[in-house]
Amino acid sequence: LDLSDLGVPLSAKAMKEIVTNWPNIMDLNLNTIPMTQEIADLLKEFKDLRHLNLSWTSMNNAMLAAVAKCVTLQSLDCRGCKGITSLEPLKSCPLLQSLDCSCCGGITSLEPLKSCPLLQTLNCSSCGGITSLEPLESCPLLQSLNCRSCEGITSLEPLKSCPLLQ
Numbered sequence: 407l408d409l410s411d412l413g414v415p416l417s418a419k420a421m422k423e424i425v426t427n428w429p430n431i432m433d434l435n436l437n438t439i440p441m442t443q444e445i446a447d448l449l450k451e452f453k454d455l456r457h458l459n460l461s462w463t464s465m466n467n468a469m470l471a472a473v474a475k476c477v478t479l480q481s482l483d484c485r486g487c488k489g490i491t492s493l494e495p496l497k498s499c500p501l502l503q504s505l506d507c508s509c510c511g512g513i514t515s516l517e518p519l520k521s522c523p524l525l526q527t528l529n530c531s532s533c534g535g536i537t538s539l540e541p542l543e544s545c546p547l548l549q550s551l552n553c554r555s556c557e558g559i560t561s562l563e564p565l566k567s568c569p570l571l572q
Contacts, residue, residue, distance in 0.1 A: 407424070407428065407431050407433065407434050407435070408435040409434070409435060409436055409439060410435045410436065410437035410438055410439065410459070411437065411438055412439060415439070415440045416436070416439045416440070416445065418442060418444040418445050418448065421444075421445045421448045422448060425448055425451040425452060429451065429452060429453060429454075430452075430453065430454045431452050431454070431455060432454050432455060432456045432457065433455075433456065433457040433458075434449075434452065434455060434457070434458050434459070435459040436458075436459060436460055436463060437459050437460070437461045437462060437463070437483075438461075438462045438463065439463055440463070440464055441460065441463040441464045441465050441469055443468060443469055443472065446465070446468075446469035446470075446472040446473055447472045449472065449473055449475075449476055450472065450473075450475035450476050452476065453478070454478055455476045455478055455479060456478055456479065456480045456481065457480065457481040458473065458476065458479060458481065458482050458483070459483040460473070460482070460483065460484050460487065461483045461484060461485045461486050461487070461506070462485070462486040462487070463484075463486075463487055464487070464489060465484055465487035465489055465490055466487075466489030466490060467489065467490060467491060467492050467494075467495070469489075470484065470487075470490055470492075470493075470495045470496075471494075471495040473495070474495035474496055474497075474498045474499050475498070476499075477498070477499075477501070478501060479499050479501060479502060480501050480502060480503045480504065480524075481502075481503060481504040481505075482496075482499075482502065482504070482505050482506070483505075483506040484505075484506065484507055484510065485506045485507065485508040485509050485510065485529070486508070486509045486510070487507075487510050488509075488510065488511065488512065489512075490507065490510045490512065490513065491510075491512030491513060491514070492512075492513065492514075492515070492518075493505075493507065493513060493515070493516065493517075493518040493519065494518050495518075496518045496519065496521070496522060497518045497521040498521075499521075499522060500521060500522060500523065500524070501524060502522040502524065502525055503524050503525060503526045503527065503547075504525075504526060504527040504528075505519070505522075505525065505527070505528050505529070505530075506527075506528075506529040507528075507529070507530055507533065508529045508530060508531040508532050508533065508552070509531070509532045509533075510533055511532065511533060511534060511535065512535065513530065513533045513535060513536060514533075514535035514536060514537070515535075515536065515538075515541075516528075516530065516536060516538070516539065516540075516541040516542060517541045518541075519541050519542065519544070519545060520541045520544040520545075521544075522544075522545060523544060523545060523546070523547070524547055525542075525545040525547065525548055526547050526548060526549045526550065526570075527548075527549065527550040527551075528542070528545075528548065528550070528551050528552070529550075529551075529552040530551075530552070530553055530556060531552045531553060531554040531555055531556065532554070532555045532556075533553075533556055534555060534556060534557055534558060535558060536553070536556045536558055536559060537558035537559060537560070538559070538561075538564070539551075539553070539559060539561070539562065539564045539565060540564045541564075542564055542565065542567070542568060543564045543567040543568075544567075545567075545568065546567060546568060546569070546570075547568075547570060548565075548568040548570065548571055549570045549571060549572055550571075550572060551565070551568075551571060
């Protein structure tokens with residue numbers, strides 16, 4: 407379901423109606439939709455949600471914690487969400503295969519991704535606070551990594567644990 411660029415804010419009431427009428431949505435695009443904590447809290451009601459695009463929204467750490475309760479989540483796009491400064495909530499997303507957290511300049515650590523062993527694609531470009539790729543040693547299925555403009559990274563040594571990296 408693509409609700410991006412609606413042109414009008416999505417109310418919590420409207421999101422509740424969507425959850426009630428279509429609880430089995432697997433793919434949801436809320437790109438550029440003004441987010442509220444109430445809407446973020448409702449997302450966990452989608453029991454089969456696999457792919458979620460929240461890019462360029464007003465997501466913050468508390469909202470990310472609510473989203474991380476979507477236990478079936480495989481793909482998360484939160485690029486450009488300036489309010490996200492920590493990936494800590496993603497520890498509860500062991501099925502996560504793809505993450506785009508690029509342009510979330512406040513992120514300083516990939517440590518929580520140690521709990522995402524199925525991760526295959528990571529875009530953390532323009533997250534200048536990231537200094538270590540060491541947590542990616544726990545992601546042996548990683549195939550694609552974009553860490554452009556992450557000037558704090560000083561070693562690529564941890565990527566030796568990612569034999570599928572292309």
